[in-house]
Amino acid sequence: MAQEITQSTLLGIVDPSPSRVFHTEGITKIYRTGAVEVQALRGVNVELFSGEFTVLLGASGSGKSTLLNILGGLDHASGGRAWFRDQELTLMTDRGLTRYRRDHVGFVFQFYNLVPSLTARENVALVTEIAAEPMPPEEALERVGLGHRMDHFPAEMSGGEQQRVAIARAIAKRPEVLLCDEPTGALDSKTGVQVLEALEKINAELGTSTIVITHNAGIQAMAHRVIRFADGNIADVTVNDTRINPSEIEW
Amino acid sequence: MQSLDRKLLRDMIRLWSQSLAIALVLAVGVAIMVMMGGAERSLRETRDTFYERNRFGDIFASVTRAPTDVLGQVEAIPGVGMAEALVSKYVILDIEGMTAPATGQLISVPSAGVPKMNVPTLSSGQWPDPGQTGQVVVNENFATAHGFKIGDQFHGIINGQRRALTIVGTALSPEFIYTIGPGSIMPDDRRFGVIWMEGAALAAVYNLTGAFNTLTVGLGRDANRDEVIRQLDLILSPYGGTGAFFRKDQISNAFLQGELDQLSTMVKVVPPIFLIISAFLVNMVLGRLIALEREQIGLLKALGYHKGEIAWHYIKLAMSIGALGVAIGWGFGLWGGRGMAELYAQFFHFPYLVYVPYPSVYAISAMAGLAAAALGAVTAVRKAVALSPAVAMAPPAPARYQSGLTDRLIHLMRMRQTSVMIWRSLTRWPIRAGLTMLGIATSAAVMVAALFMFDAMDELLDKSFVQLNRQDVVISFAGDRPRSVIEDVGHLPGVMVAEGVWSMPVRLKHGQFSRRTSLEARDPASELTHLLTEAGDLVTPEGGIVLTRRLARQLDLDLGESVRVIFPSLGGREERIPVVGYAAQSFGMGAYVTPETLSRLTGLAPRVSLANALIDPDQVEALFAAVKATPAVAGLVEMAAIRQSFNDTIAQNAGMMTTINSLMAALIAIGVVYNAARIQLSERARELASLRILGFTRGEVSYILLGELAVLTIVAIPVGLLMGQGLAAAMVTGFDSDLYAIPLAISRATYVRAAWVVALASALSALVVWRRIGRMDLVAVMKTRE
Incomplete structure (x- = not known):
């Protein structure tokens, strides 16, 4: 499956009738902390498509991270249903979700979350060791432009480099989806662009469906699809006819 | 309450399980101090009071037969405060319902009134009436062992004549606090009794009228002790004196002293181990807390708090843990102290042995406990207050790892990355890993040192009763006999x-x-x-x-x-x-x-x-009967009975001691492993949560954390067993006395049991942490930057 998409995208063709990778029906999420009840999601219906680069935009507290966590199998919804392909995530147990994350999902976070005691190569190998059909850690690092930094520890790398290691770690198992929560949030514009270029390259070369959360509105211009969140629900969805390169983004 | 104190209270509540684990280790140290220190003092003071009130002798001597006027010469030796001459003889006792002959020590008492020295305290009844030769006072434990009441009778073979002896009183004497018969090594109250009877009658039976064979001397304040002994020996030697000896060589006193010395050795050696471990644990936990509160410390400083105030805040937290430990330790110490007093009452017979909780023992143990906690806090706190506010408020630099020679090895061994993480964590903080390992090892050592006593006893029994002494009985005579007596003994039945x-x-x-x-x-x-x-x-x-x-x-x-x-x-x-x-x-x-x-x-x-x-085992009864009827025999010791009483004593205490010691050892292991795991969990929460997000199962994530502790435990066990051997050797040296030496014998079973207790305690602590890993909130962990 992944192989097939890879070939088609290498030819520069976007699948004319993309299949749904995620869809949800009336997802709600309520957080209770003591007496306070926060409704983070208020019945979200969304469809996300295979091979697309999707950007989720919205103010903080608008619910975009909550949705990403539910789609990534990190959190349970309070109500509604969510599917990955034809598997219903909202029915899975913790064990099932672990399996799902392990087999299908790559994560990239704002604060990289690398293991400080492992080198770049080893951080990637951490994932390839438990994946079914991984690419070699070296290849993953080459893809994010870090072929020359493989044996460095996190503490010896810049933030941008660390984030690219995190991306390499996320894609090394050839996941179907790559979920990124504020991947450039802790970075300056120059390194932020490098990270976005890496994500764009992965999306283009491997056809990995990529969802990026950001509050940087400039990033939306590089997406296939932009979903805007407000107040726990989707405000609007736009599909870009033309996309720009990350280097052209105004920060 | 000040805000900082409120914070302290909440920190304490938040860290309750870790605080409790530390407090329990500390409590063991405090409890032992209170228990053994208290027991030692109780025993010592009771003994001293008993000795003084009942005028226990300073020098003891025996002769074959000396005329009473020799006493005058003895009293004239400079330094002698008082002296008492009496008659004392070992006899065979024939007690109804007991086939084996018992041994009695007859001691004369004045015809009117009580002895001047080594005064027995009557616990029931009265002294013999003047002229009533058949009336005796026996030592209380002998009466208890046989169920004798006032008025009961038994028989003694006194100078060849079977005499009925009627009990008119029971007593406890400073001479027989530890009541042990001649040739025996363990008290056996059924087989040995002390019998006080009227002096005139006793002397008449043994042809000692106007004479004595035993002498007790009390020294004056400024006596030259060695000179008194020398002169005493000179005076007594014409009368068959066997050499006078000091109180320290008196058998009951020597055993009592041996026990006191053991107690004081234990008090010096054991509590410090537990206090040091708790100091280390406090250091570990507080160090982590301070690392987490680095920014708060910076903030407090920026707000104008002094270094001292901040340091005091954390030291107070440590002291609160210390106070908790002291309180628990006091409780257990009081409870255990009572138990020890009861245990001692089995072996040492005082008319009064009250376990008084000495305030000073409590005060010292509390100070030691709090000091240990504070000591643990000091180094952790010092680092924190040394930071400038600006530096403290910035997040700490990420831990630096470097590749070294070992990494080649890692690559050669093709270890999984999770194993590499374990390895790097161990090598990145070698001191911490080493101390944790040592802490766990100490637990094994404590266990070995505690259990080895039973192995030593087994070895001692085997040596003494199998290898060195194979005889079934030892027969003693009233005075030396010509060699031909062996033939007579050979003719006794069996x-x-x-x-x-x-x-x-x-x-x-x-x-x-x-x-x-x-x-x-x-x-x-x-x-x-x-x-x-x-x-x-x-x-x-x-x-x-x-x-x-x-x-x-x-x-x-x-x-x-x-x-x-x-x-x-x-x-x-x-x-x-x-x-x-x-x-x-x-x-x-x-x-x-x-x-x-x-x-x-x-x-x-x-x-x-x-x-x-x-x-011949089939003719034992015939032999016993013959011995009871043979005037020349003054005593018979059955080796099997000694061995039995030895075994009984050990068995009686083995179960409880093993349980208590295992518990103490386990507390150390749990305290160390649990705290180490919790700290690791706190330090590496993000790392471990990341792995969970990447799709690692709970088991795989736990492996990283618990694998490290497993490695430490596995290394710690052999180290601990070796340390235990060292500790046992130190105890053997510390317990060595003139009366007995404990062999350094440690069985394989002891090592195995120690290893098991430590492994189980570690596993238990790991389980608690494992459950926590399962409850980790992945989303929350990822959202915050440490």
Whole structure:
């Protein structure tokens, strides 16, 4: 499956009738902390498509991270249903979700979350060791432009480099989806662009469906699809006819 | 309440499980201090009071027969405060319902009134009425063992005559706090009794009217002790004096002193171990707390708090943990102290032994406990307050790892990355890993040191009753007999083999060192008793003297050197004889020669003081009956009974002691492992949560954390077993006394049990942490930057 998409995208063709990778029906999420009840999601219906680069935009507290966590199998919804392909995530147990994350999902976070005691190569190998059909850690690092930094520890790398290691770690198992929560949030514009270029390259070369959360509105211009969140629900969805390169983004 | 104190209280509540784990380890140290320190003081003070009130003698001597007016000469020795002469004899007792003969020690009391010295305290009844020769007072424990009440009767074979003795009272004497019969090594209240009876009657039976055979001397304040002994020996030697000795060599006192010394050794050695471990744990936990509160510390400083105030805040937290530990320790100490007092009451018979909780013991233990906690806090706090506010408020730099030589090894071994993480964590903080390992090892060591006592007892029994002494009974005579008595013993019913032992009281001297002991002459071809070297080889005193190793050490004697042998009962006759060997012996400090040598040294024909015999088990009763009817026999000791009473005593205490010790050892292991795991979990929460997000299962994530602890535990166990051996060796040295030496014997079962307890305690702590890993909130962890 992944192989097939890879070939088609290498030819520069976007699948004319993309299949749904995620869809949800009336997802709600309520957080209770003591007496306070926060409704983070208020019945979200969304469809996300295979091979697309999707950007989720919205103010903080608008619910975009909550949705990403539910789609990534990190959190349970309070109500509604969510599917990955034809598997219903909202029915899975913790064990099932672990399996799902392990087999299908790559994560990239704002604060990289690398293991400080492992080198770049080893951080990637951490994932390839438990994946079914991984690419070699070296290849993953080459893809994010870090072929020359493989044996460095996190503490010896810049933030941008660390984030690219995190991306390499996320894609090394050839996941179907790559979920990124504020991947450039802790970075300056120059390194932020490098990270976005890496994500764009992965999306283009491997056809990995990529969802990026950001509050940087400039990033939306590089997406296939932009979903805007407000107040726990989707405000609007736009599909870009033309996309720009990350280097052209105004920060 | 100040805001900082409120924070302290909340920190304490938040860290309750870790605080409790530390407090419990600390509590053990405090409890032992309170328990053993309290027991030692109770025992010591009770003894001192009892000795003083009941005028326990300072010097003891016995003679064959001395006229009463010799007492006047003794009282005239400068330094002698008071002296009392009396008659004392060992006799065979015939007690209804008991086939085996018991041994009684008859002691004369004045016809009117009570003894002047070694005054027994009546616990029931009264002293014998004047002129009533059949009335006796017995020691309370003997009466209890037989269920005797006032008015009950038993029989004694007194100078060949079977006499009915009626109990009119029971008493406790400072001379018999530890009541042990002649030739025995364990108290056996059924087989040994102390019998006080009217002096005139007793003297008449033994042809000692107007004479005495036992002397007790009390010293004045400024007495020259050694000079008194010297003069006493001079006065008594014409009357068959066997050499006067000080209170410290008096058997009951020596055992009591031995116990006190053991207690004070324990109090010095054991609590510090637990206090040091708790200091380490406090340091570990507080260090972590401070790392987490780095920014808050910076903030407090920026707000204008002094270094001292901030340091004091954290030290107070440590002290609160310390206070909790002290409180728990006091509770257990009080409870355990009562238990110890009861245990002591089984072995040491005082008219009063009240376990008083001494305030000073409590105060010292509390100070030690709080000091340990504070000590643990100091280094952790010092680092925190040294940071400038600006630096403190910035997040700490990420931990730096470097690749080293070991990494090549890692790659060669193709370890999984999760294993690499374990390895790097261990090598990145080698001191912390080392200390954690040492902490766990200490737990194993404590366990080994506690359990080894039982192995040592087994070894001691095997050595003493199987390898060295194979006789079934030891028969003692009223006075030495000619060698031919062995033939008579051989003719007693059931006696299969009989061998004679000739023993003479001597004083051995070498340079400035002098020891009183008995010199034993055994047949070198003896089948029943052997002298073995420490290596287990036979050693014979051919051409010289064989000394117990401990005795040789006390006299500073080497092989080939000559020792001076002085016979007080022979007018202080002095001879020299070379040391030809050392014997390994757990009980007593004997010296051995051949009968020929002893004959040459003393100028006397070989004699027999004791007979060892092997008995046909089917004819034991016939032998017992014969012994009861044989006037010349003054006592009979059954080796099997001694062994039984030894085993019973051990068995009685083994279960409880093993449980308590396992618990103590487990508390250390749990305290160390649990805290180490919790700290690791806190430090690496993000890392581990990331892995969970990447799709690692709970088991795989736990492996990283618990694998590290498993490695430490696995390394710690052999280290701990070795440390335990060292600790046991130290205890053997500390417990060594003139009366007995504990062999350093540790069985494989002890090692295995120690390893198990530690492994289980570690596993239990790991389980608790494992559950926490399962409850980790992945989303929350990822959202915050540490």
